[in-house]
Amino acid sequence: MTAKKSNDQLEDTMKVLADIKDSKTKNGYPPVDQWNPDVVGEIDIRIDREGDWYYQGDKMARKAMVKLFSSILRLDEGDGYFLVTPVEKMKISVDVAPFSIVDFRVDDVSGKPTLIFKDSVGEDVMLNQQDQFVVNESESGEPVPLLTVRRNLKGLINRNVFYRLVEIAEHHKVNGKEHTGVWSNGLFFPLQ
Known part of the structure; x- marks a missing residue:
């Protein structure tokens, strides 16, 4: 062309x-x-x-x-x-995902601490659905954290944002197995 x-x-x-x-x-x-x-x-x-x-x-x-x-x-x-x-x-x-997740904050939503992420086009994305956050693994074993922004479109969580999530992470048992993760809107999201 x-x-x-x-x-x-x-x-x-x-x-x-x-x-x-x-x-x-x-x-x-x-x-x-x-x-x-x-x-x-x-x-x-x-x-x-x-x-x-x-x-x-x-x-x-x-x-x-x-x-x-x-x-x-x-x-x-x-x-x-x-x-x-x-x-x-x-x-x-x-290349990886159409959006990049560049920041987050914690807001109180209906009495529950809730993670609100900022994507690369300036939109806020509330983490409030269990299937909205996943951490895949690259071929080299690095974490590839993804957040569903809307519909089936995902955002790759920037490394610095992921490190900040790790800083606020807690241990919690899911199905009898210990996980490290974050809470948002009353839901637990494992980081590994």
Whole structure:
């Protein structure tokens, strides 16, 4: 694909995005799971391990554009990640996870200490569902902590954030086995 055609493709996508800004669901995001456009292709967009977005090898500097694109991101199991609008579905590449978890705080939610994470596009993510947090292991044995941000989209918890979680971790028995983990919204989340 030529650079001109690829830039035109990106501009067309931006026009469609401007049209769908107001078509958000109650959770504040466009209903990408309901869209099944006829136009399917690929676009040279990559999200790296740190949650940074690249277009044709250049880092996207405009945070507003990254945030807008992230709102129309969809993971189709077995097929990969796509930017989806009512008229097109464009495949992109993702190194580890489409979001990076860059910070957290503990808030009181209904009388329970609850972890509120901040993702790489500035959204808050409350840890309040048991299947929302998992720590996988890389081939080299390193922990790969992932947090579901929305739908089936995950964020890789940055190393410094994970270390802060370890600092507040407690020991707790789960099914008779001792685990080290954190509490959030009355639920226990093992860190190993």
